[in-house]
Amino acid sequence: MQNQSFINEFILLGLSQNTKVEKILFVVFLLVYFATIGGNMITAAAIIYSPALLGAPMYFFLIFLSLLDACTSTVVTPMMIVGFFYERKTISFEGYMAQLFAIHFFTAVEVIVLSVMAYDRYVAICKPLHYSSVMNRRLCVLLVGVAWIGGFLHSIIQIVFTLKLPFCGPNIIDHHMCDLFPLLKLACTDTHIFVLLVFANSGAICIIIFSLLIVSYGVILFSLRAHSSEGRRKALSTCGAHVTVVVLFLVPCILIYARNTSAFSFEKNTLIFVNVLTPLLNPMVYTFRNKEMINAIRKMWKRLKVIFVKF
DSSP, X not given: XXXXXOOOEEEEOOSOSOHHHHHHHHHHHHXXXXXXXXXXXXXXXXXXXXXXXXXXXXXXXXXXXXXXXXXXXXXXXXXXXXXXXXXXXXXXXXXXXXXHXXXXXXXXXXXXHHHHHHHHHHHHHHOGGGHXXXXXXXXXXXXXXXXXXXXXXXXXXXHHHHHTSOOOSXXXXXXXXXXXXXXXXXXXXXOHHHHHHHIIIIIHHHHHHHHHHHHHHHXXXXXXXXXXXXXXXXXXXXXXXXXXXXXXXXXXXXXXXXXXXXXXXXXXXXXXXXXXIHHHHHHHHHHHTOHHHHHXXXXXXXXXXXXXXXX
């Protein structure tokens, strides 16, 4: 059935209708965006520059996590920043669907990459003798490919069903970005079945993956009893960083998508945390307490200084 939409554009109300507040938000989000892109690019470049780190599966996956964070922030933040200059924030129907697809694509890929990183830590700590044979480069590349395919399938399914919904009435959305639930409220039809689809495709998957990750780290903590104190310290450091990222990312996603459309009134603020602040925090979490990453960044910085001096 062809979509009977009569709406050509949507009006986003944004974060605030106060001009002074929007000027402050413009500066804040501009700085956050630059810091996010800079932090994630530095993390990825430091790993690529260091052959020892690049050869380790954990850091191989961390490169993709950094790129995904940069992409997610780029999809959301610049549009918000530009919107602070306009009293009437409009986006075309096609633009709304494009951003909706991109957001769900990158976040879905990130969820799978986080799961893969948890599996990597499980093999490294619980089966150390088999680690190099299990987590070989071929498997790592395959898992990254599965993450990209899984993210595409997740996002395309939601977009295909969304395009079938009729939009023939109001076009004002009380939000700062393009998301599913605010859009469903404008559909000129009953969307209960679609809400169930969103839950099955997003909420339930987040709950299942989060539960599996918690169980896996419970197994890891149990197995650490047999390790030396130094081994436990190093394992807890890397696992602690990963658990922090998982909690920061998945818990807000569960709060948003594992519900009905009217049960959570702070969706706008929560999505800012997921799509804007979490990509900023991730490189900090993975580098501040990681000596290998700090040393790699220092070496890269020294090399860059030498190159700049020559020029």
